[in-house]
Every structure is written in structure tokens, then in C-alpha cells.
Amino acid sequence: SQKIEQNSEALNIQEGKTATLTCNYTNYSPAYLQWYRQDPGRGPVFLLLIRENEKEKRKERLKVTFDTTLKQSLFHITASQPADSATYLCALDPPQRGFKTIFGAGTRLFVKA
Amino acid sequence: GAVVSQHPSRVICKSGTSVKIECRSLDFQATTMFWYRQFPKQSLMLMATSNEGSKATYEQGVEKDKFLINHASLTLSTLTVTSAHPEDSSFYICSVLGVGEQFFGPGTRLTVL
Numbered sequence: 354s355q356k357i358e359q360n361s362e363a364l365n366i367q368e369g370k371t372a373t374l375t376c377n378y379t380n381y382s383p384a385y386l387q388w389y390r391q392d393p394g395r396g397p398v399f400l401l402l403i404r405e406n407e408k409e410k411r412k413e414r415l416k417v418t419f420d421t422t423l424k425q426s427l428f429h430i431t432a433s434q435p436a437d438s439a440t441y442l443c444a445l446d447p448p449q450r451g452f453k454t455i456f457g458a459g460t461r462l463f464v465k466a
Numbered sequence: 467g468a469v470v471s472q473h474p475s476r477v478i479c480k481s482g483t484s485v486k487i488e489c490r491s492l493d494f495q496a497t498t499m500f501w502y503r504q505f506p507k508q509s510l511m512l513m514a515t516s517n518e519g520s521k522a523t524y525e526q527g528v529e530k531d532k533f534l535i536n537h538a539s540l541t542l543s544t545l546t547v548t549s550a551h552p553e554d555s556s557f558y559i560c561s562v563l564g565v566g567e568q569f570f571g572p573g574t575r576l577t578v579l
Contacts, residue, residue, distance in 0.1 A: 357509075387567070396559045396570035397510070399467070442509070453525075454500075454568060458509040 356380075357457035359443055365463045372430040374460045376443030379424060383445040386419055386426050391440045391459060400441075401428075433464045468494035468562045472571035479550055480579055487545045487574045489560030495540035498563040501533075503556045504573075510559060516543040550578045 358377045366372050376386070385404045389397035403410045403419045403426070410417045416429040430437050440459040446452045469492040479485050489499060497518045502510040514535055515523040522535035534546040547554055555578045561568040 361507075389570075394557075394573065394575065396470075396472075396561075396573045398570070399567045402567060453512055453515070455512070456509040458507065 357443055357445060357455060359441075359457040359460045361458060361460070363461040363463055365465065366433055368433060368435060368464055368466050370433055372433045372437070372462055372464070374428040374441050374443075374462065376426040376428065376457055377424060378443075378445060381424070381445055381447040382421075383447045385446065386417075387444040387446075387454075388415075388417055388426075388428050389442040389444060389456075391442055393440075397442055397456075430462075433462075435464045435466050438462055438464050467567070468492075468496070468564050468569040470560065470562050470569050470571040472558075472560060472574050474574060475572060476575045476577075478577045478579065481551055482549055484546055484548045485550055485576060487547070487558055487560075487576075489543045489545070489571050491541045491562045491569075494562060494564065494569070496543075496562040497540065499537060499543040500561045500563065500568065501535060501543075501545050502559045502561065504559060505556055513545075516560075547576065550576070552578045554578050 387402045388400045391397045401417045403417045414431045418427045440461045442459040443457040444454050446454050471490045473488045499516040501513045504510045513528045516535045516537040518537045524530045537543040559573040561570045
């Protein structure tokens with residue numbers, strides 16, 4: 354079946370370290386992939402979009418990679434801060450679903466001071 | 467990016483009553499809005515696509531007669547949960563389709579007693 358997998362276990366890291374979150378998908382061929390941040394009780398906030406012909410994209414302390422062969426995206430936060438603590442969602446707009454966005458369940462990140 | 471608001475942010479109602487949730491695009495004319503539902507620790511699930519001036523498109527398994535959507539203007543879409551039941555308790559989030567990304571509202575927490 355078609356699905357998006359994100360690590361359901363929370364990721365706990367120390368302030369200043371790099372956080373790496375993984376998004377794997379099966380049976381999709383998305384033209385691009387997105388990452389969102391969601392704080393408790395709030396709607397998602399768009400962070401980055403990476404297209405299938407882009408291997409890597411950066412925005413300030415954020416870096417996203419996209420491997421269409423492995424069907425995987427990695428999301429990195431360098432020099433992490435306690436304010437980075439949130440749930441991070443991976444999302445696809447696959448043509449197989451009429452380009453309607455589908456979301457992973459997210460990975461909860463805790464950055465300890 | 468677009469600023470999206472939702473009202474109310476929280477609502478508690480009795481079983482069998484109807485609840486209306488408003489989604490407003492404050493600075494962007496939105497021909498397309500989306501309604502999602504999110505249960506605790508689960509991914510956002512698309513319920514329907516709201517199109518200004520026409521009928522909404524519902525996802526499979528979503529009852530259109532129970533979840534009434536009206537998109538009467540380019541800045542307002544409403545979701546009415548009719549005859550709400552405890553299993554309808556969830557976090558309802560709307561989004562506005564911009565250019566290449568979605569802008570999400572802050573969400574509405576619905577609790578049906």
C-alpha cells in the first residue's frame with residue numbers, strides 16, 4: 354500500500370547538536386516533497402520544499418535531502434536549539450493522488466538545553 | 467505568505483448538535499481551500515477540497531452530508547459538522563493553496579460530549 358513513514362519515536366538531542374529526521378515513502382513518485390513544523394495544538398507551518406531533480410536544499414540551519422531512488426528524505430537541523438522542539442511532518446503531493454498533499458504522522462523532536 | 471485564521475479555536479458541544487468552523491484567508495484570495503482532520507499522534511487526513519463558487523470535493527470515506535462545506539467567497543470557507551458525535555472529536559485544520567505551498571490555519575479543537 355502507499356504510505357509515508359516517519360519515525361514515531363521521539364527524538365531527543367542535546368542543544369547544539371544536529372538533529373536528523375527521516376521520511377520514507379513507498380509506491381509514490383512525487384515531483385516534490387515538503388517538510389512542515391507543527392507545534393502542539395497548532396496548524397503546520399511550511400519549512401522547505403525540495404523537487405525531485407534537487408538532491409539537497411538549505412535554508413538557514415535547515416537542510417533537506419531527497420533521494421528518489423531510495424524513496425527517502427532526510428531533514429537536518431544544525432546547531433539545534435530548545436526552540437526547535439516540535440513535531441516535524443513530511444508531506445508529498447503525488448500525481449497518483451491527484452497532487453493532493455498527504456502527510457506523514459510526524460516525528461517529535463525534543464532539544465534539551 | 468498567506469495568513470489564515472480559524473474560528474473558533476476550541477469548541478465543546480453536546481452530541482447531536484451542529485458546529486460551524488470558519489476558515490478565513492486574511493490577505494490572499496483563495497479559490498481553493500482544504501479541510502483536514504487530525505487525531506492525536508496521527509497524520510493530517512484530507513477531508514475535502516473547498517472550491518470557491520462550486521461544490522466541495524470530498525475524500526473517500528468522508529460523508530458530505532455530515533461535513534458541510536461552503537466556500538462562498540475568496541476569503542471564507544466554512545465547515546459544519548452536523549449532528550456531531552463523540553467520534554467526531556478531533557483537531558480540524560484548514561489550509562489555503564498558494565503558489566507551491568499550503569498555508570495552514572491554527573486549527574480548531576472540537577470536543578463532542
